[in-house]
Amino acid sequence: MQNEQPRIRELHFDSRRKRMTTIHQLNKPIHGKNRVAYTKGAPKELIELCENVLINGQIQPITDDMKKKAMTANDSYARQGLRVLAVVVRYLGLDDQDIPTSLSAYTPEIIEQKMTFIGLVVMADPPRPEVKEAVQKCHQAGIRIVMITGDYGLTAESIAKRIGIVTGDHPRVISGLELEGMSDDQLKNALKDEVIFARVAPEQKYRVVDNLQQLGEVVAVTGDGVNDAPALKKADIDVEMGITGTDVAKEAADMILTDDNFASIVHAVEQGRAAYNNIRKFLLYILNSNVPEAAPSMAFLLSKGAIPLPLTIMQILFIDLGTDLIPALGLGSEKPEAGIMNKPPRNLKEPLLNRTILIKAFFWYGILESIVSLSAYFFVNSINGFSLGNLAEEGSATYIAATTMTLAAIVFCQIGAVMNCRTENESVFKIGFLKNVTINAGIILEVILLLVIMHVPLFQKVFGTAPIGVQSWIFLICIPPIILAIEEIRKAISRRIVQTHK
Structure with missing residues (x-):
C-alpha cells in the first residue's frame, strides 16, 4: 500500500472537525486522478460531507435514504458500546479547478468535501473488568464520576451504563453542540444530576471543570492528549495516562498512572x-x-x-x-x-x-x-x-x-x-x-x-x-x-x- 500509494500529506485530527485526512500519491491513476484523500472520523459529520457512495466498486450518488441507513447502523453499534468510525475517500486531480497545485495549500476546507462514502469501521474497546467494581467504590465513597468524552453519545451512554457511572435508564447526554448553546447556570443545573458529555471540544471540557469547581466540588480530571492539558491544569487533581499520554499532558499532571487503569485512581483515593x-x-x-x-x-x-x-x-x-x-x-x-x-x-x-x-x-x-x-x-x-x-x-x-x-x-x-x-x-x-x-x-x-x-x-x-x-x-x-x-x-x-x- 505504501509503495503503491505513498503518503505525501496529512491533515491532522481536530476535535472540532472530528476527523483526520491523509493524502496519497497514486502510482497508477484511478478514475483519471493521480492523488487520493482518505478521511476517517465521526460518522455523522463525515456522511454529511459525502456526495457519493462506493457500492460494489462503483461510485454512485448517495441518497438521503442511504445516509439514514448508515446512521441507523451507526446508532445500533453505538448502543452496544462499540466505537464506530466512518471512512470516506476523494480522488484528486491536478487539473481540478478547486484543488491547489501546491501540497502546502491543501486545507481541510478544500480537501474534505465532495467525498465518497466507503463504509463504517466498528471496534470493540471494552472496559477492564475491574473498572465496574472501582466505579461502585467511588459511588460508595461519595465520589461522583462525570464522563466527558469525544465518543458518540450513544456509545458513551452504553459504556457508562455498563460500568455503572450512570444508574438511571435515561441519563442526560449533552453533546458539544448543545453545550455550546448552554449558559453557565444551565450547565450547573445539569451537573447536579447524572449527565454524560459527548463529542466535546477541549475548551468545553475546561468549562465543565470550571463550573464543577464553582459548585464547590473538588475535581479530578483524567486525560492523555495535548488538548486535555487546559482542563488538567484547571482541575484540583490532574491525572495523566502514563502509557498513552503525551508529554504535554504529563507536564500538566499531578499524578501519572503507569498502568492507565481507572481502578488505580480509586486505589490511590x-x-x-x-x-x-x-x-x-x-x-x-x-x-x-x-x-x-x-x-x-x-x-x-x-x-x-x-x-x-x-x-x-x-x-x-x-x-x-x-x-x-x-x-x-x-x-x-x-x-x-x-x-x-x-x-x-x-x-x-x-x-x-x-x-x-x-x-x-x-x-x-x-x-x-x-x-x-x-x-x-x-x-x-x-x-x-x-x-x-x-x-x-x-x-x-x-x-x-x-x-x-x-x-x-x-x-x-x-x-x-x-x-x-x-x-x-x-x-x-x-x-x-x-x-x-x-x-x-x-x-x-x-x-x-x-x-x-x-x-x-x-x-x-x-x-x-x-x-x-x-x-x-x-x-x-x-x-x-x-x-x-x-x-x-x-x-x-x-x-x-x-x-x-x-
Whole structure:
C-alpha cells in the first residue's frame, strides 16, 4: 500500500472537525486522478460531507435514504458500546479547478468535501473488568464520576451504563453542540444530576471543570492528549495516562498512572484516605500522654505540696523522646480500615487536628491515663505503708520508686493506647495484634528502655528511677488490657449507633 500509494500529506485530527485526512500519491491513476484523500472520523459529520457512495466498486450518488441507513447502523453499534468510525475517500486531480497545485495549500476546507462514502469501521474497546467494581467504590465513597468524552453519545451512554457511572435508564447526554448553546447556570443545573458529555471540544471540557469547581466540588480530571492539558491544569487533581499520554499532558499532571487503569485512581483515593487517617492516629497517640504528664504537676500544685511531685521533668522527657516515638511512627504504616471507602469525602474546611481528636486525646485517653498513672503513684506509697495524708517525702527510696511507677504506668497506658489508636471504630481484634511490626517493635523497645533506666545505675541517677517490686509489675501488666477493654466498649457502642442510623 505504501509503495503503491505513498503518503505525501496529512491533515491532522481536530476535535472540532472530528476527523483526520491523509493524502496519497497514486502510482497508477484511478478514475483519471493521480492523488487520493482518505478521511476517517465521526460518522455523522463525515456522511454529511459525502456526495457519493462506493457500492460494489462503483461510485454512485448517495441518497438521503442511504445516509439514514448508515446512521441507523451507526446508532445500533453505538448502543452496544462499540466505537464506530466512518471512512470516506476523494480522488484528486491536478487539473481540478478547486484543488491547489501546491501540497502546502491543501486545507481541510478544500480537501474534505465532495467525498465518497466507503463504509463504517466498528471496534470493540471494552472496559477492564475491574473498572465496574472501582466505579461502585467511588459511588460508595461519595465520589461522583462525570464522563466527558469525544465518543458518540450513544456509545458513551452504553459504556457508562455498563460500568455503572450512570444508574438511571435515561441519563442526560449533552453533546458539544448543545453545550455550546448552554449558559453557565444551565450547565450547573445539569451537573447536579447524572449527565454524560459527548463529542466535546477541549475548551468545553475546561468549562465543565470550571463550573464543577464553582459548585464547590473538588475535581479530578483524567486525560492523555495535548488538548486535555487546559482542563488538567484547571482541575484540583490532574491525572495523566502514563502509557498513552503525551508529554504535554504529563507536564500538566499531578499524578501519572503507569498502568492507565481507572481502578488505580480509586486505589490511590483509598490509600490517600488511609494516609490522612494515619496522620490523625499519630496525632491522637502523641497527644494522649500530655494530660498524664501534666496531671502529676497539677496534683502537686493543687495540693500545695502535700502530694510530692509524682513525675519529674527528666521522666517526662523520657516518655516524649524515648518511648512514644517508634510506636507513633508505626501508626503511619497502618493499612486502610475496612469501610474507609464507604464514607463521604471529608469537609475541606475541617482541620487535620479537629475537635474529635482533641476531645479524645485530652478528655478521654488523657483523663483515663491520668487516673491510672496517679493511682500507680499512690499504690506504691500504699504498699510501703504510706497513706494519702502522709505520702513519702521527696528523695526517699519510696518516693523514687513511686515516681518510677508513675512513669512506668504512663508507658503501659500508652501501650494500650497505641493498640486502640490503630482503628477509629473497628475492633483491634479484627485487624490482628501482630500485623503491624513497627508498633510491636516499638512496644518491645519502650519496655526494654524502661527496664534499662530502672536498673542501670547511670540512668537511675539521670532519670531519678529505681527498681520496682513484683506487686508493681502485676499492676503494670494489668493496665494495657484494661485500657484496651474500655476503648473496645466505646468502639462497640459507636458501631452500634452508626448501624442504627443507617
